[in-house]
Amino acid sequence: MKSLSIIVPCYNEEAVVEVTYNRITAVLRQLTGIESSILFINDGSSDRTPELISGIAALDKNVKIIHFSRNFGHQAAVTAGINHCKTDLAVIIDADLQDPPELIPDLLQKMENEQANVVYCVRKTRVGESKFKRWSAKKFYRTLNRMSEVKFPLDTGDFRLIDARIMKEFNCLKERGKYIRGLISWVGFKQVPFYYEREARYAGETKYPLRKMLSFASKALLYFSKKPLLLSVSLGFLAVLVGILLALWYVFGKIFGYTNAESGFTSIMIIVIFFGGIQLLTIGVLGQYIGILFDEVKERPEYIIEHTTNL
Numbered sequence: 001m002k003s004l005s006i007i008v009p010c011y012n013e014e015a016v017v018e019v020t021y022n023r024i025t026a027v028l029r030q031l032t033g034i035e036s037s038i039l040f041i042n043d044g045s046s047d048r049t050p051e052l053i054s055g056i057a058a059l060d061k062n063v064k065i066i067h068f069s070r071n072f073g074h075q076a077a078v079t080a081g082i083n084h085c086k087t088d089l090a091v092i093i094d095a096d097l098q099d100p101p102e103l104i105p106d107l108l109q110k111m112e113n114e115q116a117n118v119v120y121c122v123r124k125t126r127v128g129e130s131k132f133k134r135w136s137a138k139k140f141y142r143t144l145n146r147m148s149e150v151k152f153p154l155d156t157g158d159f160r161l162i163d164a165r166i167m168k169e170f171n172c173l174k175e176r177g178k179y180i181r182g183l184i185s186w187v188g189f190k191q192v193p194f195y196y197e198r199e200a201r202y203a204g205e206t207k208y209p210l211r212k213m214l215s216f217a218s219k220a221l222l223y224f225s226k227k228p229l230l231l232s233v234s235l236g237f238l239a240v241l242v243g244i245l246l247a248l249w250y251v252f253g254k255i256f257g258y259t260n261a262e263s264g265f266t267s268i269m270i271i272v273i274f275f276g277g278i279q280l281l282t283i284g285v286l287g288q289y290i291g292i293l294f295d296e297v298k299e300r301p302e303y304i305i306e307h308t309t310n311l
C-alpha cells in the first residue's frame, strides 16, 4: 500500500487550521488503497495555532507536527516537511485553503495516469487577491523565467504532488536559501501540470506582506540567475560608450571651437552623477550575490526544531 503525507506549513493560522484539518481529513478518508497522514509545520506561530494543532494531534495519531523554535519562513517550513517525510508521496499545500484539498484525489489520479514524478498545480485564476498581487506575481514569474537558466512553469506555487524520488533528490540539495518550486523544477524527471482555480484565503490575513513578497522574489532571482551580473557588465559597456562619445565631442569641440571648456559645469555634473549612479548600482548587484555567499558559507541550519508530535 502506498503512503501519502500532506505537508501543511502554518504561521499564525488560528483562524483556519481546524477547518483545514477537517477538509483535508474528509478528502483523505475517501482515498482507498493509500495510507495517509498530515504533517503540520508550526513555523513559530505566536497565536493559538500550536495549541489547536496539538489538540488535533492528541486525538488523531495520523496528524504529525514539527514545531520550529521560531519563525523561519514558509520555504523553511516546507523544506522541513519534505525532509521529514518518509512516505511514497507528498502533497505540499497552504494552510489557508487557497489550494483546495478536494483536488488531492485528482492529483493522485493524474500522477498515476501520466506516470509522473511531480504534478504541479497551475493557477488558472486567483480570486480574493489584490490586483497588484496578481499583476506582480504574473510579471515576476515571466521575468524570472527569462532570467533563469532553469525554465519554470508559469503561475505555479508550491501546491503540488511529489513522489519519493523527487523528495530524495531534494533532500540532497545543500543550498540553504531554498526557492522550492524552482528547485523541484530543477530536479527534473517527469513533471506534469494540473490546472485549477485558486480560491480566496478562507480566513485570517496573508503572511506575505509586500516586504516579504519582494524578498521572496529577489531570493528566487538571485539563486536562479546570474543575469543581473551580466546586466552590470552591459551597463558598464554603455557607460564606456557614453564616455567615448563625450570625449570625442569635447576634443573635436576644442579643436573646432564649438564648445566652451570653461562653462562645462552642467556637463561635468551630469557625467559624474551618471557614472556614480551606474557604479553604485552595479556594486549593489554584486553586493546581493556576496550577501548570498555570506549566508551560505555560514552553513547555519535552515530551521531549528523545538519538538515534534507523533513523528
Ligand code: UDP
Pocket: 008, 009, 010, 011, 012, 013, 043, 071, 072, 073, 074, 075, 077, 093, 094, 095, 096, 098, 201, 205, 206, 207, 208
Ligand atoms: N507561512 C509560513 N511561514 C511564514 C509565512 C507563511 O509557514 O513565515 C505559511 C502560511 O501559514 C500559509 C502559507 O505559508 O500556510 C502561505 O502563506 P500565505 O497564505 O499567507 O501567503 P499568500 O497566499 O498570501 O501568498
Ligand code: MG
Pocket: 094, 096, 098, 201, 206
Ligand atoms: Mg495564501
